[in-house]
Amino acid sequence: MIEDKRWSGVYSFEDSSFLMEVLTELRDKNTDSIAFRKGLVKLGRYMGYELTKTMEVEKIKVETPLEETEGIIVKDRKNVVIVTVLRAAIPLMEGLIKVFEHARVGIISASRGKAPKFEIEMNYVKIPQIKPEDTVIITDPMIATGSTLLKVIEEIKKYGTPKRLIVLGVLAAPEGISRIKEAYPEVEIFVAKIDRELNDHGYILPGLGDAGDRAFGAPIKLSTLPQVHTIE
Ligand SMILES: O=P(O)(O)OC[C@H]1O[C@H](OP(=O)(O)OP(=O)(O)O)[C@H](O)[C@@H]1O
Ligand SMILES: O=c1cc[nH]c(=O)[nH]1
């Protein structure tokens, strides 16, 4: 993992050829949604594993069948709250929870409106109580304008003050990172890669497109459905 010099507490995994290969598959426009979801699960799992390297460990004694020896436990692994931002973070969370199997899980729905306002609709929030010993990991694959995460972090803070507040994503734009770090300097950000910029519609370049749509298919507005059935 590499700390980006432009901010403090912002890390990418560009030094991991394995993670960069998974990211390359996600970027590819020909990758279908099955492979896309699998890629996100993989990234969640292996970025979660990398994250454990930043956690406090405690030395313990362990009895093998033959003799006593030294071992360790990663203390903070047991005090994790994963907050999943719908929709695109679902597969990422599936991978992450394999590393943090004790995690309590919060779910927040967030949907970003169109440019230039990027208003965030957030109407489903279920978050467990956050304790001082907790590490909160917010999972959202894309940090674009940062509007979604600013609103999500503001909400999460109502549930308690954790030991660490971490954002774990796949791609980020510098604009989004700067907005989050300005508002919440204590938040740590871990992403597979920091991309170049945003386009006029708020999409990350070179990016991977709309993560939610690529993982689950593009939603349609009910009003555009042909009225083939009537419900009596
Ligand atoms: O940093 P921002 O500019 O706020 O954009 C990032 C958000 O956009 C996407 O969600 P989207 O609103 O597309 O919802 P979806 O996951 O249901 O597709 C993505 O999953 C982030 O939550
Ligand atoms: O590039 C982007 C920006 C926001 N949300 C996405 O899914 N992709």
Ligand SMILES: [Mg+2]
């Ligand atoms: Mg989307």
